[in-house]
Each structure stands twice: as C-alpha cells, then as structure tokens.
Amino acid sequence: MKNQGTVILVEDEPQIRRVIKEALEAESWKVFETDSAQRALIELNTRKPNLLIIDLGLPDIDGIEVITQFREWSMMPILVISARHEEHQKIMALDKGADDYITKPFGIGELLARVRAVTRRKNGNLAPSAKYVFGEIEVDLTNQTVMRNNETLHLTAIEYRLLALLIANEGKIISQKRLLQEVWGPNSSDKSHYSRIYISHLRHKLEKDPTQPEHLLTEVGVGYRFQP
Amino acid sequence: MTEANRQQKTIAGYVIVIIALTLVTIIAFFAGRYLDLVNTVMLYLLVVFIIALRCGRIPAIVTATLSVGLFDFFFIPPKFSFAVDDIKYLFTFAVMLFVGFITAQQAASIRTQKNLAIDKEKTTRGLYQLAKELTACKEIDDITNTLRKYSNSIGFDASIHLIDQHQNFPTFSELFVIQSLALTVVKQNKYLDISSYTNSRTSEYLFPLNSSNRLIGIIYFIEKCQNPSLQILAEELNAVADLVSITLERFHFEMIASESKLEINSERLRNSILSSLSHDLRTPLSALVGMADSLTRQIDSKDSKLISEAESIRDQAKSMVGVINNLLDMAKLHSDHVKLNKEWHLFEDVIGSSINFLKGSLNKHKVKVILEPNLPLVEFDAVLMERVLCNLIENAAKYSPINSEIQIRGYMLNGKACIEVNDQGKGFEVGKIDRLFKMFIRGKAELSVQGIGLGLAICKAVIDAHGGEISASSLEEGGASIFISLPAGNPPNPIMDRY
Numbered sequence: 158m159k160n161q162g163t164v165i166l167v168e169d170e171p172q173i174r175r176v177i178k179e180a181l182e183a184e185s186w187k188v189f190e191t192d193s194a195q196r197a198l199i200e201l202n203t204r205k206p207n208l209l210i211i212d213l214g215l216p217d218i219d220g221i222e223v224i225t226q227f228r229e230w231s232m233m234p235i236l237v238i239s240a241r242h243e244e245h246q247k248i249m250a251l252d253k254g255a256d257d258y259i260t261k262p263f264g265i266g267e268l269l270a271r272v273r274a275v276t277r278r279k280n281g282n283l284a285p286s287a288k289y290v291f292g293e294i295e296v297d298l299t300n301q302t303v304m305r306n307n308e309t310l311h312l313t314a315i316e317y318r319l320l321a322l323l324i325a326n327e328g329k330i331i332s333q334k335r336l337l338q339e340v341w342g343p344n345s346s347d348k349s350h351y352s353r354i355y356i357s358h359l360r361h362k363l364e365k366d367p368t369q370p371e372h373l374l375t376e377v378g379v380g381y382r383f384q385p
Numbered sequence: 386m387t388e389a390n391r392q393q394k395t396i397a398g399y400v401i402v403i404i405a406l407t408l409v410t411i412i413a414f415f416a417g418r419y420l421d422l423v424n425t426v427m428l429y430l431l432v433v434f435i436i437a438l439r440c441g442r443i444p445a446i447v448t449a450t451l452s453v454g455l456f457d458f459f460f461i462p463p464k465f466s467f468a469v470d471d472i473k474y475l476f477t478f479a480v481m482l483f484v485g486f487i488t489a490q491q492a493a494s495i496r497t498q499k500n501l502a503i504d505k506e507k508t509t510r511g512l513y514q515l516a517k518e519l520t521a522c523k524e525i526d527d528i529t530n531t532l533r534k535y536s537n538s539i540g541f542d543a544s545i546h547l548i549d550q551h552q553n554f555p556t557f558s559e560l561f562v563i564q565s566l567a568l569t570v571v572k573q574n575k576y577l578d579i580s581s582y583t584n585s586r587t588s589e590y591l592f593p594l595n596s597s598n599r600l601i602g603i604i605y606f607i608e609k610c611q612n613p614s615l616q617i618l619a620e621e622l623n624a625v626a627d628l629v630s631i632t633l634e635r636f637h638f639e640m641i642a643s644e645s646k647l648e649i650n651s652e653r654l655r656n657s658i659l660s661s662l663s664h665d666l667r668t669p670l671s672a673l674v675g676m677a678d679s680l681t682r683q684i685d686s687k688d689s690k691l692i693s694e695a696e697s698i699r700d701q702a703k704s705m706v707g708v709i710n711n712l713l714d715m716a717k718l719h720s721d722h723v724k725l726n727k728e729w730h731l732f733e734d735v736i737g738s739s740i741n742f743l744k745g746s747l748n749k750h751k752v753k754v755i756l757e758p759n760l761p762l763v764e765f766d767a768v769l770m771e772r773v774l775c776n777l778i779e780n781a782a783k784y785s786p787i788n789s790e791i792q793i794r795g796y797m798l799n800g801k802a803c804i805e806v807n808d809q810g811k812g813f814e815v816g817k818i819d820r821l822f823k824m825f826i827r828g829k830a831e832l833s834v835q836g837i838g839l840g841l842a843i844c845k846a847v848i849d850a851h852g853g854e855i856s857a858s859s860l861e862e863g864g865a866s867i868f869i870s871l872p873a874g875n876p877p878n879p880i881m882d883r884y
Contacts, residue, residue, distance in 0.1 A: 262706050263674070263675070353734055357733055368754035368756055378726075
C-alpha cells in the first residue's frame with residue numbers, strides 16, 4: 158500500500174495511543190505520537206502533517222486550544238477523540254475547525270473509516286459532472302436531478318442543497334450550525350428545527366425505512382452524517 | 386431639649402428683660418437733658434427688638450408693655466405718675482405698643498424658623514452619621530447597637546424584631562394583640578403608636594422595616610422622656626427605619642450571594658469529581674475495547690475460536706462502558722439541577738439515532754418503528770432522550786427471545802407526544818410493575834435486578850425533568866411495554882418551500 162502521509166497523534170493514554178498507532182501504521186500512515194499539547198504544537202510546526210488526531214482531554218493545554226492554534230495556519234484535517242458525555246465539547250471542537258470526532262470507546266474499523274472520510278480531499282473528489290450513487294439513489298450533480306431505480310424523485314430547492322452538502326462531506330459530521338449556515342444562510346442558527354424537518358423530508362424520499370436511516374444519520378446533539 | 390432646661394432659659398430671658406429695661410430707663414433718665422423724648426422712645430423700641438430676637442415672642446411683648454409703662458412713669462409729664470398731661474402722648478403709647486408687638490411677632494417667627502432649621506440640620510446630620518455607621522455594620526447586633534445609640538440621642542430606646550416565615554416576631558412581645566399589630570404595621574408599611582394597647586404612660590411606636598419585595602420586620606421605639614412634636618419625629622423615625630431596612634436588605638443579598646457562591650463551588654466540585662471519575666474509569670476500558678478489536682483483526686481468520694473470544698472481550702468491555710455511563714448519568718441526574726438543553730426535535734430523529742447507536746447489540750432482533758404520519762416537533766433534550774431510548778431498546782433486546790420483534794411506536798394522544806417500546810419477552814411480573822420505578826426514587830437500586838435497574842431509573846429521572854410521564858405494563862399478548870408521554874407544547878412553524 159502506498160504511503161498515506163504523516164499523522165500527528167496526540168493522546169495522553171499510552172494504551173489507546175498504541176492501538177491507534179498500530180492501526181494507522183497497518184494502513185501505511187507514518188505516525189508521530191505525543192502525549193502533551195505543548196509537544197503537539199511543536200510537532201505540528203516541524204512535521205507538517207497530513208492529519209492531526211487529538212484527544213480533547215489533555216493534561217497540559219485543552220485540546221480545543223491546540224485546534225484553534227493549528228487552524229490559524231493550516232487547513233489539514235483534524236480528527237478529535239472525545240468521550241461520550243461531552244456533546245458541547247464536540248460542538249466546540251467542530252466550531253473551532255475540527256473536521257470530525259470519534260467517541261471513546263471505538264473500534265478500529267470505525268477509526269479507520271473516520272480517518273478515510275476526513276482525509277478525502279475536501280470537496281474536491283466530486284467533479285461537477287459526476288453522478289453520485291448510493292443505495293438505490295442516483296444523484297446527477299450537473300442536472301441537479303435525483304433518481305431512485307431510474308425513477309425521478311422530486312426534491313425542493315432546499316432539500317437538494319441539503320443533499321448536495323451532505324454528499325460533498327460524505328462520511329463526515331456536519332454540525333447543526335454549519336448545516337444551517339450553508340443551506341439557510343447566516344442568521345439562521347436559531348432555526349435548528351428547520352434542518353430537522355428537512356432532513357426528515359429527505360429521509361422519507363431517499364431512505365428505504367426513514368425511521369431507521371442507513372444514509373442520512375443524525376448524531377444527536379451535534380449534527381448529521383451522510384453514510385453512502 | 387429637656388423641660389428643666391427650657392424653664393431655665395425662660396427665667397433667664399425675663400431677667401435679661403428686667404436688666405435691659407432698668408438700664409435703658411436709668412440712662413435715658415440721667416441723660417434726659419441731652420435726649421429728646423423721641424430718642425427715648427427709640428431706645429425702648431430697640432430693647433424690644435433685641436429681646437424679641439434673643440428671647441422670643443412673649444418676653445418681647447412683656448418688654449413692649451413694660452416700656453410703655455416706664456416711659457409714661459419716668460418721662461411723660463407729670464413725671465413719676467401714670468397720669469398724662471397732654472393727650473397726644475396716648476397716641477405715642479399706642480404706636481409704641483403696636484410697633485413693639487409687630488416687632489415681637491416678626492422677630493419671634495424668624496427665631497422659630499432659625500431654631501427649626503438648626504434642629505432639622507441636626508437631625509439630618511444625625512441621620513447621615515447613622516447611615517454611615519450602618520454601612521459599616523457586619524452583623525445584626527451591630528445594627529441594633531448603632532440604632533440604640535442613635536435613638537438614645539433623641540430620647541428613645543429602640544430594638545429590632547425580624548419577621549419569621551410564619552409571619553411572627555419571635556423576639557418581640559408574646560402578646561397576640563401586639564404580634565398582630567406588628568404584622569399590620571409591616572403589611573401596611575405605616576407606623577403605629579401602640580401605647581394605648583400596652584397601657585404604658587410613655588409613647589411606644591412600631592415602625593415597619595420593608596424592602597421593595599419582602600417584609601423584614603419592625604423597629605420598636607419606646608420614649609424615654611417627653612418629646613415635643615410627633616409630626617417631625619415621625620419623619621425622622623421613618624427615615625431611621627428606612628436606613629435600617631436598607632442595611633438589612635444588604636445583609637440579605639450578601640447572604641444570598643455567598644450561598645450561591647457556595648452552591649456553585651459544590652456544584653463545581655461535584656462535576657470535577659464526576660468528570661475525573663468518568664475519565665479514569667472509561668480510559669482503561671476504551672483501551673481494552675481498542676486492543677481487543679485490534680486483536681480480532683490480527684488473528685488468523687481461520688482461528689475462529691480466538692477471534693470470537695477477542696470479540697467477546699471487546700463486547701464485554703463495551704457493555705461495561707455502558708454501565709459506567711449509566712452510573713454517571715444517574716449521578717448527574719440526581720444532582721439538584723438537571724440542566725436540560727431543550728430544543729424542538731422529531732421523534733424520528735432520536736429513535737433512528739438510538740437504533741443506530743445500538744446497531745451492534747440489536748443484530749439478533751427485528752426492530753420495527755411505527756410512527757404516526759406528520760408527528761409534530763416535540764421539545765426535549767435530544768441527548769438525554771437518546772439515552773432513554775437506548776436504555777429502553779437495550780432492555781427490550783436483553784429480555785426478549787432472539788429473532789423476536791421490538792416495536793417502537795410514536796403517536797399523539799390527548800395532546801401529548803407518546804412513545805412506546807414493546808418487546809415480545811415475558812413481560813413484567815405482576816405486582817412488580819409499580820416497584821420498577823419507585824424502587825429507585827428511594828435510591829435503593831438493586832443491581833441484581835439485571836439491567837433494568839439503573840436504566841429505568843435514568844429514564845424516569847429524564848422524563849420527570851421534562852415534565853412527562855413514564856409507565857410500564859405487560860402486553861396482553863405477552864411482552865413488556867414502556868410508555869412515555871411528553872407535553873406537546875407549541876411547536877414552531879417553519880416556512881416550507883414547495884418547489
């Protein structure tokens with residue numbers, strides 16, 4: 158397998174660090190590990206990594222602070238490791254520029270899927286002419302049409318915008334705030350129920366069973382994730 | 386000013402009158418040949434004027450009258466007799482008296498006003514001093530002492546009596562009448578003279594202590610010596626009562642501030658214990674899950690026994706994380722303030738995400754979700770509601786046979802948004818249903834009642850915090866059913882696009 162690039166892994170728990178490191182190395186990543194935010198900031202400057210994986214609960218500096226500083230000069234993807242009870246921390250990390258998070262405890266498969274999703278070139282993998290297929294659904298991004306089993310589905314303008322945004326970020330979390338801003342424009346952050354209703358409409362049109370969605374997933378308290 | 390003092394002053398006034406008149410008469414008499422009668426009259430009027438300024442109205446009137454007498458006796462021919470030769474002098478006497486009286490009147494009123502101004506100024510200064518001393522007070526005893534000192538200076542004794550939550554004044558008189566009078570005083574916010582009720586010869590007053598939004602208590606003033614006018618005094622005592630009220634109010638808010646500070650501190654401590662506990666418990670388990678998972682990937686796929694053992698380590702560790710999460714949830718929910726992050730959600734969303742979260746442990750069951758079409762938005766904390774549903778669905782899976790169906794229903798009933806989770810297990814034992822939730826309210830959670838233990842208690846706590854209801858029942862066709870209802874509220878109405 159060809160070299161995937163360099164990862165800086167910031168995690169204070171050595172066992173978890175080891176598991177992640179082994180998993181990533183098996184996928185041909187070059188891993189630099191560190192257990193403190195201070196070291197991480199130095200490593201980030203010198204190594205110019207392709208990916209940052211960071212635990213939010215670090216002993217010295219808050220992980221969110223590292224993300225904020227890193228985002229000032231780099232657009233490289235950031236994956237956050239967080240505990241389950243910390244929805245507000247996840248949201249804050251996403252707001253400050255993290256691309257996605259993974260919740261402890263996690264399996265290796267889940268970790269690698271997240272890594273793949275965040276390192277896929279941002280918005281670049283979909284040529285505008287491309288047809289995007291998932292499940293029974295085929296989305297024609299040029300003509301902005303959606304078909305299910307060769308039958309055209311009618312989507313409203315907002316529904317289509319929503320779907321296009323989700324597809325462009327396939328596999329990645331989109332926070333409620335970002336979704337509202339990109340689909341409904343600025344000043345819409347107090348209208349989170351809009352997104353819930355429209356996602357529901359989309360599910361009814363696209364999912365086999367809208368109550369047990371396979372593609373348009375809700376991450377409660379944080380946002381949405383599109384799983385092809 | 387005391388009564389004896391006042392009397393002394395009056396006597397002194399009359400002595401001055403006599404001396405002044407004698408002096409003027411002697412001077413005028415012996416200087417008679419140099420002075421005209423008109424000058425003599427002027428001298429007498431001067432005396433009247435000075436006396437009026439110095440000693441007040443009555444001495445001035447006396448002086449004026451005496452002056453006329455003396456003038457007639459010593460200077461008007463025939464001398465040394467009150468008889469008058471020339472009738473024109475009667476006119477002089479009349480004018481003299483008249484001028485004397487007017488002067489007396491005017492001078493006296495100026496004097497009264499001056500005294501009044503001085504008194505008022507003194508009162509103001511006293512009140513200012515009192516206010517200054519009250520600001521320095523740190524305890525209620527300080528206030529009492531300061532108040533007593535001030536009251537003594539104006540001839541009163543005073544004490545403060547605070548109202549308690551039963552609207553009594555525990556430190557005040559035990560007489561019911563007096564207690565109820567005191568209550569009337571605070572409620573009407575108006576002072577009262579209670580001497581007639583206490584059969585006391587000295588005056589006793591109750592002044593209300595109130596703030597804008599609560600009754601504080603009363604000040605009881607008892608007179609130590611006779612005081613001139615209650616009218617002025619009432620104003621002053623009212624001001625005193627207001628100052629004391631403000632000080633007590635300051636104490637009150639200082640107390641609230643320090644209490645809430647304490648509360649914040651203990652809340653912070655609790656949270657930091659919880660978060661460090663959860664970190665310490667979950668970290669090794671997370672490592673265990675990761676390592677076991679990585680083991681399953683490394684073991685040769687032909688060795689299915691080893692793989693399944695590694696998988697079972699992983700799954701057991703995962704379920705242990707679940708138990709710890711439940712414990713921590715419970716601890717958080719049992720703290721005094723459950724902070725709900727309520728927003729308008731669809732049941733569909735949170736049901737879907739719960740099923741998705743439990744994906745791994747639900748693969749041996751069929752999950753069926755039946756939602757009434759067009760369910761409205763419901764206001765709840767989605768994160769907590771997801772925990773509730775996860776707990777319920779997990780229980781259903783645990784207590785029902787493999788390949789059976791777990792049914793989740795969502796519908797509106799009697800203006801409430803309802804969710805039901807039904808399984809095809811054995812249902813609940815008759816007679817145990819009531820205990821399912823009650824047991825935990827008392828905090829006697831028996832963990833031996835597997836799984837159901839903490840899970841349902843958490844559900845109950847969350848639903849209660851939302852003002853909803855949760856109940857359990859056994860289905861007729863067998864199987865357990867948990868029913869949740871939440872208030873429907875007034876969901877917002879988003880503007881829909883139609884194209």
